[in-house]
Amino acid sequence: MEYFEVLLQVLFWGLYAxxxxxxLATGLNLIFGxxxxxNFAHGEFLMIGAYITASLFAxxxxxxxxxILLSMLVLMGIGTMIERxxxxxxxxxxxxxxxxxxxxxxxxxxxxxxxxxTDEWRSIQSPYASITIPVGPLNVPLDYFxxxxxxxxxxxxxxIFLKRSPIGRAIRATSQNRRGAMLVGINVxxxxxxxxxxxxxxxxxxxxxxxVSGQVFNPYxxxxxxxxxxxxxxxxxxxxxxxxxxxxxxxxxxxxxxAFFLGGPWKDTISFIVLIVVLIIRPVGLFGEASE
Amino acid sequence: xxxxxxxxxxxxxxxxxxxxxILIPPLTSMNPYLLNVFIIMLVFIIFSSAxxxxxxxxxxxxxxxxxxxxxxxxxTLAAVATGITPYITIFLGGxxxxxxxxxxxxxxxxxxxxxxxxxxxxxxxxxxxxxxxxLAQFTGGWDGIASPRLLPSSIPNYLTYEYYSVVAITIGxxxxxxxxxxxxxxxxxxxxxxxxxxxxxxxxxxxxxxxxAFCLSAYIAGLAGALEIHHFGYIxxxxxxxDISFxxxxxxxxxxxxxxxxxxIGTIVLTGVWDGLxxxxxxxxxxxxxxxxxxxxxxxxxxxxxxxxxxxxxxxAQWRSGKEGQVKKEETGG
Numbered sequence: 001m002e003y004f005e006v007l008l009q010v011l012f013w014g015l016y017a018x019x020x021x022x023x024l025a026t027g028l029n030l031i032f033g034x035x036x037x038x039n040f041a042h043g044e045f046l047m048i049g050a051y052i053t054a055s056l057f058a059x060x061x062x063x064x065x066x067x068i069l070l071s072m073l074v075l076m077g078i079g080t081m082i083e084r085x086x087x088x089x090x091x092x093x094x095x096x097x098x099x100x101x102x103x104x105x106x107x108x109x110x111x112x113x114x115x116x117x118t119d120e121w122r123s124i125q126s127p128y129a130s131i132t133i134p135v136g137p138l139n140v141p142l143d144y145f146x147x148x149x150x151x152x153x154x155x156x157x158x159x160i161f162l163k164r165s166p167i168g169r170a171i172r173a174t175s176q177n178r179r180g181a182m183l184v185g186i187n188v189x190x191x192x193x194x195x196x197x198x199x200x201x202x203x204x205x206x207x208x209x210x211x212v213s214g215q216v217f218n219p220y221x222x223x224x225x226x227x228x229x230x231x232x233x234x235x236x237x238x239x240x241x242x243x244x245x246x247x248x249x250x251x252x253x254x255x256x257x258x259a260f261f262l263g264g265p266w267k268d269t270i271s272f273i274v275l276i277v278v279l280i281i282r283p284v285g286l287f288g289e290a291s292e
Numbered sequence: 293x294x295x296x297x298x299x300x301x302x303x304x305x306x307x308x309x310x311x312x313x314i315l316i317p318p319l320t321s322m323n324p325y326l327l328n329v330f331i332i333m334l335v336f337i338i339f340s341s342a343x344x345x346x347x348x349x350x351x352x353x354x355x356x357x358x359x360x361x362x363x364x365x366x367x368t369l370a371a372v373a374t375g376i377t378p379y380i381t382i383f384l385g386g387x388x389x390x391x392x393x394x395x396x397x398x399x400x401x402x403x404x405x406x407x408x409x410x411x412x413x414x415x416x417x418x419x420x421x422x423x424x425x426x427l428a429q430f431t432g433g434w435d436g437i438a439s440p441r442l443l444p445s446s447i448p449n450y451l452t453y454e455y456y457s458v459v460a461i462t463i464g465x466x467x468x469x470x471x472x473x474x475x476x477x478x479x480x481x482x483x484x485x486x487x488x489x490x491x492x493x494x495x496x497x498x499x500x501x502x503x504x505a506f507c508l509s510a511y512i513a514g515l516a517g518a519l520e521i522h523h524f525g526y527i528x529x530x531x532x533x534x535d536i537s538f539x540x541x542x543x544x545x546x547x548x549x550x551x552x553x554x555x556x557i558g559t560i561v562l563t564g565v566w567d568g569l570x571x572x573x574x575x576x577x578x579x580x581x582x583x584x585x586x587x588x589x590x591x592x593x594x595x596x597x598x599x600x601x602x603x604x605x606x607x608x609a610q611w612r613s614g615k616e617g618q619v620k621k622e623e624t625g626g
Contacts, residue, residue: 038406040354089591095405096352100545100590103354103538107583111576119576223534227417230410238406269421272414276399279411283402 005137010256016144018252019151023206024229025244027199033175033239034195037087040102042203043226044109047219049075049204050211051117054124063127065146068208072201079200080193113219121216129214147209154205171195224268231275313459327451333563334462335520336539340555341469342512343540348550349505350485352405355412356513357536358419359389363514364521364531365431368439378442378522385518386511393510401502420532436528439521458519465512470552472508481505542582546589548596557597
């Protein structure tokens, strides 16, 4: 029965880690769908989101699960500004330029965070850290359930927003056909800003959930989750939000499985091995389309 | 090569800068600190030029530290095992890096820009993990291992000789890259970068040439890594770090992507800025400034510092014609 216990444990870790990756990957996919831009500095939004929640927590001493909303709002503002001043000027000038701009942003954001908050490892305590819920033979922390529930709520909220609201419809129109959207009078540049803002807010939510669950963080913690989010996007297909969700769950479980069965150092590496193997077999990703 | 052609060559910025590089140490009275800075700068000129050669074919790698580090490790292990001078083993380091470049290139040549960037980035992390886990008994794990110095420090003025030997290798590499870029291979690579489909229609074998660019670039990067490690005398897995992958990108973009002089100028200018900021006592601010320089360059000076004279000339011409136009307007209006 012990083996079953281990599998269940891995499954829960995977689901919870998967939630963080899903939030990142969904945001990236939303931005990619509308702007056809991949922001390599997306993990830095996650890191800043975590720091803003932690600072607000230290300042107000309020429940971090409520402060998450404030943190998302702040990041939405930062995200729209970065879109306006860094990505819009180079839109359509070549894909390499986006990668270079993101590189610059990584340097600026990481070290600005280190200047403001120092580069020491930090952690914050969830108010429910001591509460666990028995699931079969395991005691799963209540935080894991809140994280999974919060992620689901955000995704459902995004779905309703995109399907029902006029702005959501305009965003979908822009991502389907930018020129067509322009022709029917949609301000596509505003849609760029909005989707970049939402994507950044999702990253902030991911960062906050990451640290509330007891993970330590520093200004350089964003790169690794972001790269895993890219791997998920490649697996699930660029621009496909359902692909990001399924990919994120599979990925979180696979990664924690690898860490358990192969050892700690392989946790981060196995993802890239999977990624490279998939790309050898299918250069456009598992669910990606052959053309642009 | 006739005399006229030779003078023409001399005018090229690459050659001018290497001449300056040769003259610098005597002018700074062989200050060891400055010599160290210059040696590292030359190593990064080689490294950035290697990255630039790959980017010349339209492939932007974010994991060149993998090749840099493989070169360093292989050369170190070979020099320790055989006792041969590092001046020979560095070429072996480059060769093994080229093999690694070939293997990862097999995947990468079929990928779009974003995927290529992610895969190369991941590759550096995989190599680092393998170095500290499976190969730990050879590589010393995270602690690293000592590496034979290029020249033993018992020789008087060894640093000066070391500097000149690195200058010679740098000149050799730059002339080699010049040769490649001006040959049929270089023309094919540029064609692929500009438009893959048209290049293919013109009969260029895309996979073959892109793979060739990968191998050449990895070879030169491995050479640079080996040189740096033998200069420091120590190697740790930190060499596969993200910073090492990003530096050649930043140097090349600032100097001018796809030009021979670009990586050279970019490395020299940024090394100067970097060490200047260090002297001014900055830590995190330096990285922020470097990041801002990169962003501003991409947005406002996409062809890099090498295009600055042209841009200024154009702006001046515009300003002049604008002024003349104004005068004319006033004349006709008045």
